[in-house]
Amino acid sequence: MSLWTAVLVASALAFALKFLGYVVPAHWLEGQRTSRVTSALPIALLSALVAVQTLTGDGGALVVDARLAAVAVALVALALRAPFLLVVALAAGTAALLRALGVA
């Protein structure tokens, strides 16, 4: 699969899901259980992505490096209600600084 194919397939599926909301009868997805799972889904996915991007290296091995410190800084910034862009910039800055200093 080329990168372009992947981009277009992901885009087509994203649109199909959005459009589906406009054409299926609302009662199909009104169950309590369904709504609990669908609201938990982004939480599980985003959390797994944070964990994998922060703690794993080549081949999926557990690696503790500058990224963990950077994410810790990001979490503190979020707790202090910093805007999204500042959170991302602080994390990048932390990792860049630690690497420049040769610490991690």
Add this chain to the structure above:
Amino acid sequence: MAALDPARRRAVLRQAVSVGVATGAYGISFGALSTAAGLDVLQTQALSVLLFSGGSQFAFVGLVAGGLSGAPAAIATSTLLGVRNGLYGLQVARMLDVRGLRRVAAAQLTIDESTAVGVAQPEERAGRLGFWATGLAVFVLWNLMTLAGALVGDAIGDPKTYGLDAAAAAAFCGLLWPRLKSGDAFAIAALAALVAVMLAPHAPAGVPVLVAALTALVAAVWPNAHRDPAPPHHWRDEADPEQAGRQAAPGREAS
């Protein structure tokens, strides 16, 4: 239906623009991360125009960063993250009542932000205006800032020197944070993170994240689990605190 009075109209438009600016601004981080992950400027822009859903876009580029072998998992993760947009569609479809090409346009603009502003309005007329104005504002600004970020990201060297790999993880934290509104949400997040890290050495790239998504099923058998598909509100600090985005988020009225 009575026309919207000019003061209300201005208030809704002001809200739409403030959300558009706040959300559009982090398109710059998406653009930079995407080119750092190996996509070219055109592919990066295609994601912002065609896929147009921040969480899915960040996930997609994060998972193809390790190489094309991650592409199937990137598509699957991006799609699962897009499921919520379908649910938003269910909620706004009745309010918008659109057909044909307008329905296609409305569907493409159905994201966290447009839905939140739309359903937050007490009158249907203002809701429609809020949905369309917010969706268009976010679309235009998100795409412009994506281009800016992609050009910057393309121009610099090794992304690790600038900590861009850590920035990707921080971006996911930023998207996750507004959803951690309860202990149950936090428990699901912790479980998913644990599953993903434990599986990572034993499965191909991207697969651990998909398996971790199954922890969301815990919510099916856990009656008190988090059930609030409210879109996150990145703009709450920028917007007028009296505006109703938080109180009337989608899903609340169903519970």
